[in-house]
Amino acid sequence: MSEGGELTSGFVELSPEHGEAGRERAARLQLEKAAVLADLGELEMEVRAYRSDVKALRERVAGLETELAGVYASRSWRITSPLRLASRALGGLLERGPPVARDGGGTASETGSARPASSPKGPDSSASELRSLAAREAGTLKSLALSGVHDLCQEKVNLVAGCVGTKSLRDFGGLWAVYGRYLLEPAVSLKAEFASMVDVTPRAEFDEAVRLAKQQNSRLEVEFINDDFRDPGLYAGLRPVDTSILFDVLLHQENYVNVLREISQKTKRFICVAQPCLKESEFFLPSSAALLQFWPEALKDKYREASLWPKEPKVARFTTGYWMWGHSVSHLMDCLYGLGWTLQSGGEIAGIVGPRWDYALLRFVRS
Numbered sequence: 001m002s003e004g005g006e007l008t009s010g011f012v013e014l015s016p017e018h019g020e021a022g023r024e025r026a027a028r029l030q031l032e033k034a035a036v037l038a039d040l041g042e043l044e045m046e047v048r049a050y051r052s053d054v055k056a057l058r059e060r061v062a063g064l065e066t067e068l069a070g071v072y073a074s075r076s077w078r079i080t081s082p083l084r085l086a087s088r089a090l091g092g093l094l095e096r097g098p099p100v101a102r103d104g105g106g107t108a109s110e111t112g113s114a115r116p117a118s119s120p121k122g123p124d125s126s127a128s129e130l131r132s133l134a135a136r137e138a139g140t141l142k143s144l145a146l147s148g149v150h151d152l153c154q155e156k157v158n159l160v161a162g163c164v165g166t167k168s169l170r171d172f173g174g175l176w177a178v179y180g181r182y183l184l185e186p187a188v189s190l191k192a193e194f195a196s197m198v199d200v201t202p203r204a205e206f207d208e209a210v211r212l213a214k215q216q217n218s219r220l221e222v223e224f225i226n227d228d229f230r231d232p233g234l235y236a237g238l239r240p241v242d243t244s245i246l247f248d249v250l251l252h253q254e255n256y257v258n259v260l261r262e263i264s265q266k267t268k269r270f271i272c273v274a275q276p277c278l279k280e281s282e283f284f285l286p287s288s289a290a291l292l293q294f295w296p297e298a299l300k301d302k303y304r305e306a307s308l309w310p311k312e313p314k315v316a317r318f319t320t321g322y323w324m325w326g327h328s329v330s331h332l333m334d335c336l337y338g339l340g341w342t343l344q345s346g347g348e349i350a351g352i353v354g355p356r357w358d359y360a361l362l363r364f365v366r367s
């Protein structure tokens with residue numbers, strides 16, 4: 001090998017004492033070496049040609065990105081955004097024919113070309129994907145950057161405080177560690193008249209938090225219902241409210257769609273949901289959820305990495321105290337969509353709950 005890394009074809013004269021056999025072997029090896037060097041030379045030329053192609057393509061990509069940035073920044077792009085989305089959805093429908101079910105069958109990729117429903121290459125584009133795409137394009141679902149749990153608590157308060165016009169609100173499972181903060185702080189800032197807490201585990205600290213909130217908002221009436229909100233019997237007696245809060249609780253309920261249905265019927269304007277969600281990339285199909293409570297421990301440990309999911313005892317029956325579900329954001333959006341709600345605003349925070357999860361903050365309004 002030369003200094004520049006190139007192989008050279010060195011030739012060594014053999015003397016008579018190397019013998020006939022030695023000379024023949026050396027000649028054979030010289031020939032083989034010459035052939036390999038010739039192949040190598042050709043390959044090196046190809047590599048040089050590929051490198052130059054790669055360079056040209058990189059330059060082309062850079063040029064296209066600059067052009068695209070100009071288009072995205074233009075006023076006309078923002079104005080026509082909903083039209084482009086609608087035409088993409090329509091294009092997908094026309095390509096796959098009439099839907100079998102609401103989200104059934106067919107595909108339309110980003111470029112609008114169809115993939116067979118059974119394609120092994122990846123998930124099909126579907127209504128849920130289009131809805132989350134629409135949410136992103138409309139700016140209602142944003143990527144948020146937060147530095148830590150303290151900021152996250154404030155974002156949860158802000159999500160509820162942003163439910164403009166709310167005069168009555170209810171927090172489902174709002175006591176553990178926070179003692180009603182996500183109910184009472186917004187109840188004060190929104191000048192609400194009625195705040196309700198439903199939690200199966202009472203906490204004495206809540207009484208003090210209520211006293212302080214009433215100091216700031218003397219018209220505030222607060223009720224505490226010590227009950228299990230999985231129980232359908234609970235809801236008949238509940239007073240309807242403008243806003244319902246479900247923070248870090250849906251992932252603990254085996255019957256979360258029924259819980260959402262009951263809550264939906266008792267909520268007039270907003271439903272706020274916040275919790276860790278598995279990244280969409282963890283699933284093959286959109287709108288998916290994983291029942292992780294009974295996974296093998298080794299797999300759970302992998303998904304606990306840097307997340308908020310603590311080590312928990314192994315259980316053999318649904319247990320609300322421990323993590324049960326890994327929902328995707330598109331799954332939660334579709335569950336609410338099926339009950340007549342659409343995303344008004346929300347964010348996904350990556351990085352604070354490990355590599356496999358995003359923390360979702362979602363505010364829904366009646367469709």
Ligand SMILES: C[S@@+](CC[C@H](N)C(=O)[O-])C[C@H]1O[C@@H](n2cnc3c(N)ncnc32)[C@H](O)[C@@H]1O
Nearest residue numbers: 173174175176199200201227228229230247248
């Ligand atoms: C993980 S903590 C969430 C606390 C708070 N919402 C937050 O975001 O930090 C779950 C809380 O919900 C309550 N909880 C969970 N499942 C419940 C159920 N089915 N019925 C009533 N309360 C429940 C627990 O007692 C606990 O206070």
